[in-house]
Amino acid sequence: MTFGKKTLSGVHAPHNKHATEDCSAVRMPVPEKVYISMQQHMGAPCKPLIAKGDTVCVGQLIGSSDAFLSSPIHSSVSGTVTDMIEIINVNSVRAVCVVIETDGKQTVDESVKPPEVNDTAGFIAAMKASGLVGLGGAGFPSFIKFNPKNLPEVDTLVVNGAECEPYITTDYRTMIDAWEDVIDGIAILQKYLDLEKAVIGIEKNKPKAIELLREKTSGMKGVSVVELNDLYPKGAEKVIAYETTGRVIPAGKLPNEVGIIVSNVTSVAFISRYMKTGMPLVEKTLTVDGSAIAKPQNVTAVIGTTYRDLAEFCGGYKAEPRLMISGGPMMGTAVLSDTYPVIKSNNALLVFDSVDESQLKETACIRCGRCIRTCPYHLMPANFEAAYQARDTAMLRKLNLPLCMECGCCSFVCPARRPLVQTNRLGKKLLAAEAKKTGGKS
Amino acid sequence: MSERFVVKSSPHIRTDVTTQVIMRDVLIALAPTLLLSIYAFGWRALLVTAVCVASCVVFEYLSRLLMKRENTISDLSAAVTGVLLAYNLPVTIPIWIAVVGSFFAVVVVKQLFGGIGHNFINPAIGARVFLLVAFATPMTNWLIPQQTDNGVALVAGATPLALLGQGNLADMPSKWQMFFGLRGGCLGEAAALTLILGGIYLLVRGVIQPHVPLMFLGTMFVLALLMGVDPLYHILSGGALIGAIFMATDYTTSPSTTKGKLIFAFGCGLITMLIRVFGNYPEGVSFAIFFMNILVPHINALTRTTPFGVLKPEKKQAKEGQA
Numbered sequence: 001m002t003f004g005k006k007t008l009s010g011v012h013a014p015h016n017k018h019a020t021e022d023c024s025a026v027r028m029p030v031p032e033k034v035y036i037s038m039q040q041h042m043g044a045p046c047k048p049l050i051a052k053g054d055t056v057c058v059g060q061l062i063g064s065s066d067a068f069l070s071s072p073i074h075s076s077v078s079g080t081v082t083d084m085i086e087i088i089n090v091n092s093v094r095a096v097c098v099v100i101e102t103d104g105k106q107t108v109d110e111s112v113k114p115p116e117v118n119d120t121a122g123f124i125a126a127m128k129a130s131g132l133v134g135l136g137g138a139g140f141p142s143f144i145k146f147n148p149k150n151l152p153e154v155d156t157l158v159v160n161g162a163e164c165e166p167y168i169t170t171d172y173r174t175m176i177d178a179w180e181d182v183i184d185g186i187a188i189l190q191k192y193l194d195l196e197k198a199v200i201g202i203e204k205n206k207p208k209a210i211e212l213l214r215e216k217t218s219g220m221k222g223v224s225v226v227e228l229n230d231l232y233p234k235g236a237e238k239v240i241a242y243e244t245t246g247r248v249i250p251a252g253k254l255p256n257e258v259g260i261i262v263s264n265v266t267s268v269a270f271i272s273r274y275m276k277t278g279m280p281l282v283e284k285t286l287t288v289d290g291s292a293i294a295k296p297q298n299v300t301a302v303i304g305t306t307y308r309d310l311a312e313f314c315g316g317y318k319a320e321p322r323l324m325i326s327g328g329p330m331m332g333t334a335v336l337s338d339t340y341p342v343i344k345s346n347n348a349l350l351v352f353d354s355v356d357e358s359q360l361k362e363t364a365c366i367r368c369g370r371c372i373r374t375c376p377y378h379l380m381p382a383n384f385e386a387a388y389q390a391r392d393t394a395m396l397r398k399l400n401l402p403l404c405m406e407c408g409c410c411s412f413v414c415p416a417r418r419p420l421v422q423t424n425r426l427g428k429k430l431l432a433a434e435a436k437k438t439g440g441k442s
Numbered sequence: 443m444s445e446r447f448v449v450k451s452s453p454h455i456r457t458d459v460t461t462q463v464i465m466r467d468v469l470i471a472l473a474p475t476l477l478l479s480i481y482a483f484g485w486r487a488l489l490v491t492a493v494c495v496a497s498c499v500v501f502e503y504l505s506r507l508l509m510k511r512e513n514t515i516s517d518l519s520a521a522v523t524g525v526l527l528a529y530n531l532p533v534t535i536p537i538w539i540a541v542v543g544s545f546f547a548v549v550v551v552k553q554l555f556g557g558i559g560h561n562f563i564n565p566a567i568g569a570r571v572f573l574l575v576a577f578a579t580p581m582t583n584w585l586i587p588q589q590t591d592n593g594v595a596l597v598a599g600a601t602p603l604a605l606l607g608q609g610n611l612a613d614m615p616s617k618w619q620m621f622f623g624l625r626g627g628c629l630g631e632a633a634a635l636t637l638i639l640g641g642i643y644l645l646v647r648g649v650i651q652p653h654v655p656l657m658f659l660g661t662m663f664v665l666a667l668l669m670g671v672d673p674l675y676h677i678l679s680g681g682a683l684i685g686a687i688f689m690a691t692d693y694t695t696s697p698s699t700t701k702g703k704l705i706f707a708f709g710c711g712l713i714t715m716l717i718r719v720f721g722n723y724p725e726g727v728s729f730a731i732f733f734m735n736i737l738v739p740h741i742n743a744l745t746r747t748t749p750f751g752v753l754k755p756e757k758k759q760a761k762e763g764q765a
Contacts, residue, residue: 008750013455166455238751251751324447329454336449355448359456363517364559366461369698373651377750382698400749408453415461416559422451 008239008376010231011409013166019296021169024177025285027300028313030102034077034304035341039095041133042140043069054081057109071141072131076282076302078107090326090333114278123192130274131281136264139345148256157189157198158244161265162235165328168287168348174266175209185268197222199244205230233407237262292353294318308338319353330408363416371410381410381420388427393434401427465518467647471640472525482587482624482632483533495524497544505553519558523547526566529630534583543569563735564692570728586626601626602679603724620678630684641687650691654707658686661711669719685727695735702745709734
């Protein structure tokens with residue numbers, strides 16, 4: 001039935017990128033206090049290396065972990081550590097948080113200098129030291145991603161510039177404003193990881209970025225730009241890997257299995273800057289938008305800036321905020337208050353003055369099959385829901401529930417407003433609890 | 443902590459298409475057929491439709507009230523059932539039988555099994571089959587509309603399918619007549635044209651997928667050719683079009699996957715033609731959909747999708763294990 005290139009399904013979510021897409025990132029002044037969480041990545045939390053009363057400088061290592069799956073954390077400001085508190089992260093995980101009162105001088109730590117990299121091992125070490133995690137939202141430590149066991153077999157770099165989440169335009173601005181960093185970052189990755197090809201995947205709703213990068217990469221060997229259709233979620237790792245290279249990442253495996261490394265475009269640009277300056281990941285650009293934000297814009301803020309400070313920088317709330325989303329509207333987390341701090345993988349703060357109550361009104365499933373047709377991974381959300389309600393863990397496993405990436409397409413299209421994504425999360429918890437009880441045997 | 447915001451699960455945006463919007467689209471798609479039906483059969487066609495819709499909605503409201511469940515008439519599904527049931531009745535039907543049919547459709551077939559999304563056969567089909575068996579004579583009391591110089595005249599007679607069954611080819615209307623309306627049958631069988639227009643509207647609005655109607659009618663076409671009967675005549679006559687476009691595409695009682703839909707629609711077409719050509723009844727669409735509705739859970743279980751990135755090793759291993 002399909003002629004030519006196959007595409008995975010998804011939803012036509014309204015893009016809503018107009019408010020900030022023409023806005024280059026504005027640097028926000030350093031706030032009086034920052035709150036740096038020791039858990040900003042997928043994996044083990046970091047242990048703080050400093051104590052109350054210590055003075056710190058920008059780029060100073062303040063948190064690290066012995067665990068393999070972790071990423072070091074650096075101070076984003078210069079100032080004095082005034083407190084160490086326990087907070088609950090946006091993702092509901094408890095973490096130690098270092099409170100730093102800034103001195104406004106932003107004195108750079110003496111450890112910050114361009115890394116000396118001569119070979120692959122040196123590059124991986126530099127990546128680890130940089131504190132870089134996947135900036136697309138998942139926060140997977142980059143040095144692990146760049147160092148798969150089968151590195152010699154990996155031949156392709158997929159640069160993820162899809163930015164499929166509505167509202168968010170930070171990756172787009174990276175491609176427009178920092179294209180030199182992007183193509184330099186690609187060259188660095190190609191060089192040290194010995195990758196023959198690099199493909200930049202960009203959704204077709206960003207024609208300027210596609211045109212610009214096509215022009216700028218035309219002289220580079222093995223680098224191409226692929227236009228993706230704008231059906232959310234084109235930026236999901238397995239989806240973009242498939243649609244740019246045609247390779248299918250097997251269920252439960254990582255991209256390296258099929259010779260691919262996928263990296264977000266802003267992460268790639270960061271690599272170029274890090275190799276030049278040695279300044280670790282201490283700031284992040286976020287799209288601040290939504291009906292309750294007076295001045296929607298892209299803001300570069302130091303890690304640890306609170307959402308409240310961020311909103312105030314954007315003109316404050318023009319209406320009483322009711323819903324605050326850390327991330328995009330499809331996969332972002334609704335947060336309880338604006339006291340949360342910015343972490344490395346944050347790419348948006350959306351604040352709305354109203355919640356559409358009609359969207360929360362659940363009615364009975366009419367078995368229309370829209371969730372099944374729309375799932376990019378060909379899963380069956382309606383069946384997950386039925387199996388979860390029956391607590392039928394055998395069926396949940398049979399239906400491959402753990403493959404669900406929680407992209408939100410099923411809930412988005414559901415005419416009965418069933419909370420399908422939420423049910424999938426609960427189902428996964430049920431499976432995890434069962435696995436714990438049976439010691440991993442099913 | 444100064445403010446406390448609403449905390450809820452992602453995604454935070456939803457499509458505008460709700461159950462009510464879908465049902466409203468179905469009603470819109472059914473509307474042109476009502477107009478043509480009134481033209482062909484007179485004002486009583488409107489009366490029968492109005493009675494069916496009103497009684498379906500009232501029965502839905504009362505049964506939900508009695509069962510202490512949330513009122514669901516606003517989703518418009520009861521209204522759709524009412525229209526579909528009316529379209530499956532002859533214009534001569536006594537009003538009280540239409541009311542009994544509505545009761546059977548909404549209360550027995552739909553609400554006793556849990557309401558929308560839980561019925562295992564299409565309520566309108568269930569009611570039609572029940573009425574056909576219980577009230578055979580009033581259910582087959584046809585009036586044939588005939589175009590005259592003074593408008594449409596109604597004469598008693600047999601439906602095209604009955605004529606076809608009797609081998610009475612001389613009295614049969616032409617295909618053009620069948621296409622543009624004015625033929626004997628139920629209200630919704632008055633015209634092919636308006637049903638097809640409604641179907642196109644539903645396709646454009648994304649309410650239905652083309653698989654079921656095309657497979658249903660395609661199967662009928664091919665089988666008719668194989669059985670040596672006129673395929674176009676079979677598709678244009680009886681409930682084939684309203685069944686394939688509006689009844690077999692009912693969400694709850696058709697499979698949820700594309701593969702399942704194709705199997706389901708093939709079965710519908712097959713049974714329809716077997717009943718029409720070999721059975722005692724002249725018409726088999728409602729029985730065909732009825733039977734296939736019952737098989738839907740099994741079709742669903744057999745046609746689960748294969749997730750992206752999951753190869754089908756189980757089948758291979760099973761085969762190797764047997765060998």
